[in-house]
Amino acid sequence: MTIHKIDYSKKDPKRANVINYSCNFNCKWCLYKIKTKPKSNYMEVNEIKHILNTMEINGVNFLGGEITTHPDLEELTYFTHEVLGVHTKIGHTNGYISPPKYIDEIVMSIKMFSDELHRKYTGKSNKPILKNFKNTHDKGIRIKASTLYIPDLVDSEEIEKIAKFIGDIDPEIRLHITGYIKIPGTPWRIPTYDEMINAKKLAENYLKNVDFSLYCSTNDYENKFSKNIV
Numbered sequence: 001m002t003i004h005k006i007d008y009s010k011k012d013p014k015r016a017n018v019i020n021y022s023c024n025f026n027c028k029w030c031l032y033k034i035k036t037k038p039k040s041n042y043m044e045v046n047e048i049k050h051i052l053n054t055m056e057i058n059g060v061n062f063l064g065g066e067i068t069t070h071p072d073l074e075e076l077t078y079f080t081h082e083v084l085g086v087h088t089k090i091g092h093t094n095g096y097i098s099p100p101k102y103i104d105e106i107v108m109s110i111k112m113f114s115d116e117l118h119r120k121y122t123g124k125s126n127k128p129i130l131k132n133f134k135n136t137h138d139k140g141i142r143i144k145a146s147t148l149y150i151p152d153l154v155d156s157e158e159i160e161k162i163a164k165f166i167g168d169i170d171p172e173i174r175l176h177i178t179g180y181i182k183i184p185g186t187p188w189r190i191p192t193y194d195e196m197i198n199a200k201k202l203a204e205n206y207l208k209n210v211d212f213s214l215y216c217s218t219n220d221y222e223n224k225f226s227k228n229i230v
Contacts, residue, residue, distance in 0.1 A: 003043045003064075004020070006052070014056055015060065017061045020063065020070055021064055022065045024066050025123060026122060028121050029121075031181060057084075060087070062076070062090050066094055067090060069097065074102070081103065089107075091107060095132045095136075099132070108144070109146045112126060114158065115127060144174045147177055148180055149199055151190075156202055159199045162175075163203035164205075166206065178213050179191045
């Protein structure tokens with residue numbers, strides 16, 4: 001078991017963040033892989049339930065690494081959704097494993113539309129992801145989509161295909177495009193602001209809600225966040 005921390009947000013709505021450490025993908029660009037592995041002991045499911053039961057919360061957000069790999073996720077989401085009766089969200093997932101049914105909301109990443117590219121750069125096929133994305137939407141779970149813009153790999157052409165796939169399911173689904181952050185030892189550069197704008201406009205041919213974030217390399221990463229830019 002790989003849940004190692006529970007954070008608490010006092011903001012409205014009050015929320016607990018249940019944070020996992022593990023992943024079933026081997027993405028070449030992953031920031032997560034260069035982070036230090038948690039030194040603390042991983043938490044048992046009954047311990048997690050006890051802590052959540054003592055907190056004054058309106059929601060629980062499960063995230064970190066790839067949370068769907070956790071063997072007790074179904075039990076934990078049942079506890080938060082059905083027993084505690086609070087808003088239950090999967091904060092991010094690669095979508096390869098079908099998410100549990102006891103959730104209200106999910107953020108699912110579609111890294112590439114091309115199955116060949118997806119296999120080469122993540123180690124897994126994207127076919128289960130596309131299937132799970134549609135099935136999750138069809139179950140009535142609120143779904144948001146995300147993808148990563150990597151110049152010369154996942155660029156405007158690939159993102160347009162992702163947006164079309166999502167739009168064919170529901171054009172109201174929100175898509176967030178994140179600009180690649182340079183990882184040491186990788187061949188890709190950070191996208192330009194104009195490239196992000198172009199990708200956003202192409203995605204808007206199929207989707208009504210598209211935004212993006214771009215971290216530009218200056219002396220430090222400068223956060224430029226754009227929402228629904230015309």
